[in-house]
Amino acid sequence: MSTVHLESLRRSFGGTRVIDGLNLSIPDGQLVALLGRSGSGKSTLVRILAGLDDGYEAEVLTRPDSLAVAFQEPRLFPWLRVWRNVVFNLDVPDPRAAAERALAEVGLEGKADVWPLTLSGGQAQRVSLARALAREPRLLLLDEPFGALDALTRRSMHGLVTELWQRYRPTILLITHDVDEALALADRVLVLGEEGSLVTDVAVDRPRPRDPSDRELGRLREELLGTLGVRDALLA
Numbered sequence: 001m002s003t004v005h006l007e008s009l010r011r012s013f014g015g016t017r018v019i020d021g022l023n024l025s026i027p028d029g030q031l032v033a034l035l036g037r038s039g040s041g042k043s044t045l046v047r048i049l050a051g052l053d054d055g056y057e058a059e060v061l062t063r064p065d066s067l068a069v070a071f072q073e074p075r076l077f078p079w080l081r082v083w084r085n086v087v088f089n090l091d092v093p094d095p096r097a098a099a100e101r102a103l104a105e106v107g108l109e110g111k112a113d114v115w116p117l118t119l120s121g122g123q124a125q126r127v128s129l130a131r132a133l134a135r136e137p138r139l140l141l142l143d144e145p146f147g148a149l150d151a152l153t154r155r156s157m158h159g160l161v162t163e164l165w166q167r168y169r170p171t172i173l174l175i176t177h178d179v180d181e182a183l184a185l186a187d188r189v190l191v192l193g194e195e196g197s198l199v200t201d202v203a204v205d206r207p208r209p210r211d212p213s214d215r216e217l218g219r220l221r222e223e224l225l226g227t228l229g230v231r232d233a234l235l236a
């Protein structure tokens, strides 16, 4: 079964076509990374899937109601304690317990009652992830959630996402600019090209945790960098 199914998705802003006829199916439980140059339409796709943009046309667009999004900035309300941020707008019988459970999942057991402004960048991003997890989504949309973090924190977030995904098997669509991040996490890597077309769709069939010195990953890395034009740009 597919969690996401798109046929002929189109989105324009003014006269500019950003996505022109995208077809995509994501099976249940797959962890997919989406790469693409700046402006290729990745965030536009996430917003459409999240139901935050209905100005598109499509022959088919199916995705579950049960979905959650985490963005590059944690987007926490500074006037609400951490636990209230986690369960903001969530209708469950015991919100405090739900918040504590989600915070424990991301390794922030002691932080329920603190104010967001006292958190580090990595902790705030974990809270944002906890807020998404508290919704127990079938589809988790991650729009460059680790882009603003330092390399070490990023790596620990990779471990966390892998662990949560292995435990609950949500379908995950992860937007990233980082080929290595895509290869560390995903089952499948997509590259969006001009006008939101899929120029690459490759399986990453390697065991986890991924070994960065794995030859097959090295080959895929070269292929993806080539597709993105990054290698050419570096050599130019």
Ligand SMILES: Nc1ncnc2c1ncn2[C@@H]1O[C@H](COP(=O)(O)OP(=O)(O)OP(=O)(O)O)[C@@H](O)[C@H]1O
Pocket: 013, 014, 018, 036, 037, 038, 039, 040, 041, 042, 043, 044, 045
């Ligand atoms: N609300 C909007 N109004 C007008 N143009 C928009 C709007 N949202 C996106 N665009 C345009 O659509 C194109 C795709 O933007 P989008 O943010 O989806 O790209 P992206 O691949 O996520 O880029 P980045 O990697 O830089 O985040 C860009 O040219 C952008 O200027």
